[in-house]
Amino acid sequence: MTTQQETRPSAATKPVRWAADAVAAMREGARLRLDYSARSLWSVDRMIEDIRQEAAPFAAVELVLRGFGAYAGEVMARQTGGEWWSSGGDHWVRTPDGRLWDPIEEARRCYAGDGSLRLLCRDASDGART
Numbered sequence: 001m002t003t004q005q006e007t008r009p010s011a012a013t014k015p016v017r018w019a020a021d022a023v024a025a026m027r028e029g030a031r032l033r034l035d036y037s038a039r040s041l042w043s044v045d046r047m048i049e050d051i052r053q054e055a056a057p058f059a060a061v062e063l064v065l066r067g068f069g070a071y072a073g074e075v076m077a078r079q080t081g082g083e084w085w086s087s088g089g090d091h092w093v094r095t096p097d098g099r100l101w102d103p104i105e106e107a108r109r110c111y112a113g114d115g116s117l118r119l120l121c122r123d124a125s126d127g128a129r130t
Contacts (some may be wrong), residue, residue, distance in 0.1 A: 011086035012077075015070040015104075022067030036075050038125065041118035044068050048110040048117075058111065065111055069104030072117035076101060076124045095124050 026032040030047065034040045048068060051061055073093045076082055082095040092100040101124050109115030 011091065012084035014086075015073055015084050015091045018067045018070035019074040022064070022071045025064075025067070034071060036071075036078055038075060038079055038118070038121050041072055041075060041121055044071060045110060045116050045118050048107065052111050052113060058108075061111065065107040066104055068110075068117065069107030072107065072121060073101070073103035076103060076121050079121060079125045082124070093124070099124070 023034045023036075026034055026047070032043055032047070034043065048065070051064070070091070073084065073091070076093045076095070077084060080093075080095045082093045082101075085092050085094045085100065090102075091104060092102050094100050101120060103117060103120060106115045106117055106120045110117060
């Protein structure tokens with residue numbers, strides 16, 4: 001158990017930084033204020049859809065999507081009391097009910113036209129309440 005507790009804080013280091021970078025980029029570049037609320041994920045989903053409509057190659061937007069996914073994961077962690085977990089370079093949010101969520105992959109699905117960070121957060125939050 002001690003080993004798991006020691007690795008949990010470091011699991012959050014990268015996604016928290018990616019999320020903060022996304023917040024700063026949206027504030028400076030798009031004049032969009034992201035406040036880590038579940039409601040702000042509407043705007044993030046809309047931004048991803050706008051990027052998708054521009055038909056930018058995935059390689060060109062991969063880091064932006066990672067930042068948006070990390071932002072959504074941080075929203076989920078704050079809303080549910082969850083925490084970041086990491087293994088093999090992948091990052092997930094583990095909610096108190098024990099479920100693992102992959103908001104970074106969900107951001108990629110959004111870009112493909114088949115996902116929603118807002119709905120992922122809602123599902124994670126609903127599960128935390130039951």
